[in-house]
Amino acid sequence: MFERIKIKQLNEHIHLLDDNGEATGYLVTGKEKAAVIDTMNGIEDVHKAVRTITDLPLVLINTHGHCDHIFGNIYFDQAYMNPLDLPLAAEQMKHKEFIEICRKTGLSMPPFKPVADKDVFDLGGLTLEVIALPGHTHGGICLLLKQNRVLFTGDSINHHLWMQLDECLPISGFYENMKKIAFVKDKADFILHGHAQSFDSITLYDELLLGVKDLLESGGKDDEVFDYEYKWFKGKCKHHPFGTGESVICYKTVR
Numbered sequence: 616m617f618e619r620i621k622i623k624q625l626n627e628h629i630h631l632l633d634d635n636g637e638a639t640g641y642l643v644t645g646k647e648k649a650a651v652i653d654t655m656n657g658i659e660d661v662h663k664a665v666r667t668i669t670d671l672p673l674v675l676i677n678t679h680g681h682c683d684h685i686f687g688n689i690y691f692d693q694a695y696m697n698p699l700d701l702p703l704a705a706e707q708m709k710h711k712e713f714i715e716i717c718r719k720t721g722l723s724m725p726p727f728k729p730v731a732d733k734d735v736f737d738l739g740g741l742t743l744e745v746i747a748l749p750g751h752t753h754g755g756i757c758l759l760l761k762q763n764r765v766l767f768t769g770d771s772i773n774h775h776l777w778m779q780l781d782e783c784l785p786i787s788g789f790y791e792n793m794k795k796i797a798f799v800k801d802k803a804d805f806i807l808h809g810h811a812q813s814f815d816s817i818t819l820y821d822e823l824l825l826g827v828k829d830l831l832e833s834g835g836k837d838d839e840v841f842d843y844e845y846k847w848f849k850g851k852c853k854h855h856p857f858g859t860g861e862s863v864i865c866y867k868t869v870r
């Protein structure tokens with residue numbers, strides 16, 4: 616039915632929506648409402664995909680303002696986003712790919728409603744609590760599904776963290792903000808991030824925190840063994856490994 620969007624049920628309440636292996640959204644289904652967390656690239660109708668799973672009223676929450684998370688918002692009537700990411704979203708909406716999608720579908724970006732730290736979305740028997748985590752973007756948020764002990768982190772906590780963009784906070788600022796949300800370790804056992812295929816352990820939080828600390832302490836020295844060059848679509852930066860696997864923090868400068 617869908618060429619790009621693959622739906623995978625993770626547990627009784629959570630479905631993962633994989634957009635061609637490029638970005639991941641989620642559907643969290645309560646008794647009275649269902650929450651869509653991020654909408655991926657917008658090339659395929661994510662609202663239609665969600666409607667194959669549930670008929671409940673929907674609430675759409677964006678973890679941050681990047682194109683590969685918000686462009687699918689066009690298929691919905693309204694969307695929540697931290698106002699700090701509104702200027703970023705406005706910039707992303709100038710992409711020619713987005714203008715083309717809007718032209719083809721005849722749709723446009725719905726109005727954004729504000730969301731703030733500690734806001735709670737009640738889905739009926741399930742709640743999603745907003746936990747602000749400025750770093751990857753200024754308006755980045757996580758969402759805690761308390762009853763399932765799951766933390767949705769968007770691009771703010773993952774295995775390949777992009778901190779090299781103009782819209783990212785300095786590494787030191789991100790480190791301070793990470794420390795402020797250490798309480799998530801007591802409230803969640805799992806992480807679901809914006810490019811995941813399944814659950815990660817909450818230990819990813821500690822691994823990343825340690826990696827950011829290590830990066831700050833090393834001062835991002837030109838250490839060819841560790842902080843080797845990383846090429847991305849807009850140029851070159853460096854990346855700093857963390858954790859036990861292939862995880863990296865991409866960055867331009869440490870200070």
Ligand SMILES: [Zn+2]
Binds near residue numbers: 679681
């Ligand atoms: Zn992002």
